[in-house]
Amino acid sequence: MAKSKLRGLTWLLGGLIALTMLFDLGFRLDYTNGTSMSPTLHDGQILVVARQRTVDALHLGYHRKDIVVIKNERALPGAAPGTLLVKRLIGMPGDLVGISRRVVYINAEPLSEPYVYYHMNNLKYPYDAVPNGGAQFSSAHFLHSNFLTKNSYFVLGDNRPSSADSRWFGPIKKRQLQGKVLWATPLNYHFWPSRLLGELIAYFPVMGMLLIVGLNWLRYLRAQRTARDMFHVKP
Template sequence: MSDTSFEPRNERHNTGRNRKKSYKKKSFAQELVSTFLYIIVITGIFVAIRTFLFAPVSVEGDSMNPTLEHEDRLLLNKVSSVDRFDIVVFPAPEDPDKQYIKRVIGIPGDEISYRDQVLYLNSRPVEEAYVDLSQESDEVAAYYNSDFSLQTLEGVERVPEGSFFVMGDNRVNSKDSRSFGFIDIDSVIGETSLRIWPIDRIGGLD
């Protein structure tokens, strides 16, 4: 006779099930730790994106009308390069705890002047479709949006290196480079071209 012992099939199967159950019990704690780490990583990624890449910003006031309205919410791009006519966010020169949102009109090397409600960049007239003075009288427009040049404002002919000249689209009600001068390029927090609120106005600003 053979000495080989016989093991019933049901016992063999039960042994496998028992191993499986113990494995599940062991992996439950691991799953909790993995989930916790996953949440931490996702939160870290979200914070990093908000800090270094993109962030929502809210418009306060009407200095950028009609392009932007009070309480519009925008997506700020913190890594995009900035050029003429981009809309940017930067700390208010007189109060760094406050932020301004304006349009870049002049970049380093630009010659800027304003005559008879027409913007001139490097001696060429620029059509500013984003400016609407149709609701203002000629007297109000002439007073609050009067002629200027960089020479009369800042005593220079061109925008200096490392600086931007910015203005609000609502030219009769905007505190901008006409009053506080150039802003430092490095002070710009980011540029925005996308409105994310209100729902009926979601889309590109251009």
């Protein structure tokens, strides 16, 4: 009976490891660093992200207003090239994106953005990564336009006054898209119990393998002891 239970536990752990590895191949846990997506996402919030291969394999695609993970290709304040950023997808290939001092236009229509709480004022923003770049918006009628060619996207942070985004580094390329956020969990990386739980989920395969090795070693030792007992002859 004990051996049967041990075998069942081994199979259970093996199945969990396989599922976790499959999850890791298609998804990843990430967390926000900063407030550029406030109040939609909080600093340190742990996210479940579908990797690019999963987006392609499951035909999830990218849609306007998706929250996406992109790879930064330019030096930004606090973010070196290669850093992953979380932003909202605003403009799609073929769109004409217009930015006025306070409003985003898509194909000449104002974009409804109920998720924006901290509204932008581009007059005070370093537009195009230029310290006085916002000066061009001193005219209330000025509109900065970007026509998005094939494989080009426009991203913005929900916290418009405090986000380095396509206003700063321009449209991004499809190759920069690293996945889309499927779930913003209630866990926070800066709160150690939440961080510990996230780490356990992320590293479960390694822990599970060690458990299986340990259980099999104990089973081996028990079998050896049983064999010795069977062949032990009492005087």
